[in-house]
Amino acid sequence: MPAEFPFLADRPAMRFAATGATSRPLRLVAPDGIEAALDDLPPAQAAFVRAQGFKAGAGELALLPGDDGVSGALLGLGTPERRARLRFALARAAGDLPEGAWHLAGEIDPQLAEETALGWLLAGYRFARYAEAAPPKARLVCPEGLDRVRLEAIAEGEAFTRDLINTPASDMGPDELEGAARLLAERHGAQVSVIAGEELLAHNFPMIHAVGRASPRAPRLIELNWGGDGPALTLVGKGVCFDTGGLNLKPGASMGLMKKDMGGAATVLGLAHMVMATGARLRLRVLIPAVENSVSGASFRPGDILTSRKGLSVEVNNTDAEGRLVLADALALADEARPDLMICMATLTGAARVALGPDLPPFYTDDTGVAAALAEASEAVADPLWRMPFWAPYESKIEPGIADLDNAPSGGMAGSITAALFLRRFVTETPRFAHFDIYGWQPAAAPARPKGGVGQGARAILAALPKVLG
Template sequence: MPTDRLDLLPAGTAAIPIRCLEPAEWPAFQAGLSPIQRAYAGATGFSPKAGRVCLLPAPDGTLDRVLFGLGDTAAAAHDRLVAGRLVGSLPEGRYRFEPEGGVDLGEATLAWLLSSYRFGRYKAASAQLPSLVASDCINADAILRVARAVAAGRDLVNTPSNDLGPAEIEDAARILAERFGAAIAVTGGDELAREFPLVHAVGAASPRAPRLIDLTWGAPDSPRVTLVGKGVVFDTGGLDIKPSSGMLLMKKDMGGAAAALAAAEMVMGSGLKLRLRLIVPTVENAIAGNAFRPGDVIRARSGLTIEIGNTDAEGRLILADALALADTEQPDLLVDFATLTGAARTALGPDLPAFFTEDDALSLAIEQAGMSAIDPVWRLPLHAPYASLLDSKIADLNNVSGGPFAGAITAALFLRRFAPKTKRHVHFDLYGWNPSTKPGRPEGGEVQTARLVHALLKTLYPAG
């Protein structure tokens, strides 16, 4: 969908008010309603449980006001994006949140916008969605920037692989570069084989040429932050081919690239005082006579030799070359995003990405940013003794451990080998997909951790 379809009406526009209510507020608020409205709320069984909606009529039968239940906001299970339920519950019209009550207007507005996303490239929307008027006490432009960047990333993940290859990932990066005045360089062909041999090897079997995208933005003398995103546009597993069921969602294997692009859009749009670098290796892991094979040994950009234990562990290979490039300038902060392991999903489920870092202070800042942005994550350990599981008898290391244990940790340890000079490095192992619709999280592609990273960088490097 065009991201400008996510919009807010100007503050002050006439609209139907929405009153968000916590259970403790309900008795007093109910007593203040007109007798007809009080009777109507009772007849419909409304109570301010999370997600409950009541459409209160005016005396002439028109819609006078909306009541919306927040539930117990003190409860651990409270969903701060619950206001997103309104998008699918209200008839077409113009609405505004009343500032009274326990609602955070910024969070409610973000929830509304995130829930309003629809992927409409191949199927027309079934109904017109309700519109929201911006509150005059929120930074509407900042919230819109975030929501639109998320929508652009979701569009990339949702687009099927026949319409989204490495060239289309490059196009998305070039659009961002032009929009924000960033420099961009793309390496492909014979130069890719020389400079980034792992990226070339993984993508060689596809008729859609692999490439590495390198975007830079901001003043050269500002703190350096580098984002790296895994851009595997489709993953067959290579010669270690996946079963059919394992390929059904493999269009989302470029979810790390989408998250990195979305985070970069938020950062540049916010004008943060940093020098941003965005590196995206993008390939299709296909099968042909020139596909890389189990047992091959490939020398990475860093000089390390890697024995291929499994061609279905291709994401860490392309990231290895990208991280080696990033490491040459030792950025102040290096962040990589990847839909990397099923082990992380087994441990934490689809909603909670794993992250890895050796920096305890950075870990705390990441957790706080995740809470602030409603983009939660969970830290897993970089348990150094497990690095021996990646030993190879004929090369510097293997790309897999070959065993059933600690798959997410060994993948993170593998990546860490390729950025040894960069001390502040965080690796996000994300799912990149909402299996079912929840408030603010429609079913389909998701750019997990993008909002978190934006919130983190706003704290570390605020705009001037």
Template structure:
């Protein structure tokens, strides 16, 4: 994966000279307008600048060079205001060095800028040189760069097609992360999985690219234990319950949970948080061959529960089940799993709003608050216990699907909960992992949803010493 390492331009040192950018809220425009010279006021008026969201004005100096940038934020207290709006700027400005002159939330604006600077350039040139931003005075520039670089790493992984990113390449990305942060890593692969991780083995057995269970640990052994689990399905054909062609077009992103977990772990380790971090990634390709698992098969999981396979296209919950059983045995204080799991969650909440599930009401409130603080929102759905009966099997402890059209995201979460019964602080995230259209700071393509949220939560709970 070395050739996919992201090249995101970091912030320039604070104090570096740059063309000033005023981030202009609608109610602040009169004040900023009054501070312009007469020629600039006339020019802004002539082009109709009114601080509308995303509106930009490039104000010339007397010699014709660019003297100042005005960028409209609109009504910043409006319900639909996009806090990452400044992420549009790298795509609007000519190459050069810029600095925020007026910004009410400079750290957030700087992060938005960096997130909007991302380009996936593995297969074609990245395009023209990108503008650079000077770190605003008073912000933690290293932390901002760390977050943006981790997001870029995750986006690169999701955007890389399956011919160049399989289970081995997911492992390589985890190993590179471990080496960079001084973490330890062990991997169990291929036939060795069958005894202790039978569900992971079954899902990945049909592929010529062996499945694996990646286990990374970092931090002092006596620190609070936090475990992240990421679904690493490098490509999902659906297995013998094969998807239609249209359903496979974006299945390179079915390892988006692993990418988000890797990104969150990268942020946490880079910040030196006071925790004992464990990262588990079951990495597979759900393919079709004579070795494929079948509808109607019954497989005994790592936890000892027998699972009847009602649908081979519900493979993500199977590999997560074995990983969660391993995590639960370690008694972590927090257990967070990330997965591109169900279409039902997308139908309910759309592509931009991941669903999350937890039994801990206090933790749910803190989780939502962290999402709001990080501009990385989520929405809680219920673990409605009576729906567990929909997973009943006549021949096994449970089925991997409900067999009906209702409550698909909830039944998937209830299935997973069976495999981590001892961990109260467990959150399951059902995310999309993709931006279907470009938004400020969120280019079209792979996205590591919830990674910034989780980092914000961990940073608050386990600050660096």
């Protein structure tokens, strides 16, 4: 890994201002509360706000003049309906306010205060490895009653995920992904072990080897372990560092974003940081099958039949459906230990984007308690998720007859569901299993989410863990 890349480096813009810092007030104002807010201001300031045409729209700012420049500001809440349409709308203030420390003034709903505070931290993210990108200079004082350490750990884990996804494949292959995992382990006192290249065959990971063998960058299985007490949580993340499609070569337009095909791995590493940094009482295991799906004389072929670690045979009907192959071997290994909860995260199917768009990743689980906890947490922490079914009648679609399983059923329908069903075949001993079919990319800039790599589902999972694992 290039030494100059600051994975997990301190980012002042993504931390709260020092406690006790001299700060200016930022008062949140609803559209129906404008007049009351203005009545509390000196006449000159109220007149200045009126002159700005302040309507208290979601994220709208009105600066308040003072003897030394700006003495404070009003921040529009907008209507609840508008805020529901624009997550982290209030985080716009982070980039628009003058330099210095600010604090949220007045009584604020705790959930809104937390969303605003976290959004502010996330808005400080910049990917600046290849070009200068100045972060916001306004800093927020952590609102009273909020867990500063936890919020900063979440923001740092999200920044880690974004950095990994945003880094092009020239600088983020399987070796560099391993380096990132080792850096994370060093930070938290975790252990990392790696099985790479031909050793994958010796240790019975044939499908990870098959997908990655065409690349000069050796495929590998990365394992991180942390914690010696509490319930067992296993995170499995798809680490396809670049996906050409293999011999079923993608067209150029479809290949352009394939640096993000390791978004599942990036997300579980970011989530692992959040878990470890907050000191969760559990035994954490992270498994990442890291490969590059390349084209060469060694490429696996359409029509090949691979035998998985689980012993199930798989007919390859499309080499561009490789993510489920590498995940299958990793899931089979994870299942052998029967963890209390297993989470799989992958940028797996375009079908999920067609169904739900880029913002709303589907998740699959047979456990109603896990599903309920995730749905509740998703809403509470503004990290959208939507439960989709392991629809049993579609099982026949992944059974080709010539082998146990088909990696790419024909017909094009229910692609996200059939991929999830395929993965479930490799988890037979672990009752509580959830699979997330994420996108890992923000197509256009939005509050707290610049265009580029983005974590999805990690914050909801973190919030749900106490309820799921006790």
